[in-house]
Amino acid sequence: MTSHGLYLLEQLNSGCGYFIQADRCLLAKRTRYQDLALYESAHFGKFLCLDNLFMTSEADEFFYHENLIHPAAMTHPAPRSALIIGGGDGGAAEEVLKHPTIEHAVLAELDAEVVDVCREQLGTIHRGVFEDPRLQLMIGDGRTYLENVTTTFDLIILDLTDPQGPSLGLYTQEFYHLCKTRLSGAGLLALHVESPISRPKTYARIITTLRQVFPIVRPYLVYIPLYGTWWGMATASESSDPCALTPSEVEHQIATRGIEHLRFYNGDTHRSVFALPNFIRELLRQPVSPLTDGNVDLDEAPLPYRLKVVSEA
Structure with missing residues (x-):
């Protein structure tokens, strides 16, 4: 080929x-x-x-995976369990398992063929994480898994495809509420939320939807070279706030936890990604309707x- x-x-x-x-x-x-x-x-x-x-x-996977995982994982005082929905390339799981307190992580991926291809072809991204005994691979629908599981998680990571097709139902208020019920007391949800540059209405509606469910929602921005634009991410929690950490506290935790091979994330970047430009603040002040199971029309013209x-x- x-x-x-x-x-x-x-x-x-x-x-x-x-x-x-x-x-x-x-x-x-x-x-x-x-x-x-x-x-x-x-x-x-x-x-x-x-x-x-x-x-x-x-x-460039480290731009995405390090920023998806570590702002939330570093905010939790000692995360022991994690659920990743999506993420079949293994990159998010590899970053989660850098935290030595993690005892068990579940990777719930819908498409087994994605895992098979990435496992064979993208070893520099997953770095053998599928062989880590702490990781449980579950092939199937992530929402169904979360509806049926009885345990709670310190971290829930939504490493999804864009809100279309099979992933659309994982961007709704009802699903975020389900995630909330499966988080431990200090637990955090972390996810990507589209781009405020290329899909501003979708971005604003996802953040609004999160704010209908969680009292602490922290949007942040990362430039992703492969995507050609700024990309939105967010954490959401009942009680844990990544913006409460100082750069020196983050650096201390990185050293204490013995986390190595970070190409992007450090104490300064932890704080800087949460600094939103004024036009993003204004975008997020505009009234938009949340996404629900009965209303997932994203209001932006299909391409x-x-x-x-x-x-x-």
Whole structure:
């Protein structure tokens, strides 16, 4: 499947997009749930696409995974259990299990073929985490799993695809309430919340939905090279606030917990990602309706495509 000079364009919204030049396509298939493709490029190394969206790459995965996990995990005084819904590439699980207090983590991934491909092809992202005895892999619907489990978790991580298709029901007020009932007293939910640059209405509605359920919601921003834009993330909790930690406290906890091989996250970045520009603050002050099981219309125009080949030498 060699395709030298392959240009892949992902349309971010109706007016702009982002392209990657790939050297070759390593794999393209239809799984039971979605289209899956694996490409290789000089800039990103191997990178994964699901349903025609860029997901993760060898070169920049730490921008996403470290920031998805550590602001919440470092805020909890001693997280012992974690649930990751989605995250079939293993990157989020690898970051969670850097915390030595974690005794048990569940990775609930809908699509077994995503796990199989990533396990074989993206070892530099998961770093063998699937072999860690603390990790339990559960193939199936994450919402169904959460409805049926009786235990609680110190961390719940939603490492989902964008709010469309099978993941849409995991962005609603009812689902966030379910997550709340499965969190321990100091527990935190961490998730990505779309981009305020390319999908501002969707971003605002997800944050509004979280605020209907949790008293402490902390949006934050990270630039993700593979996505070509700022990306929104958030923590949500009954009692734990990542903004209460000082940079020196974060650095002390990193050292005390013996966490190594961090390429992005440190005490200063922990605080800086939560510094929202004024236009984001204004966006989040606008009245929007929360997403519910009965109302998941995202109010933004559907795109004619999300990823396509625009040129091939």
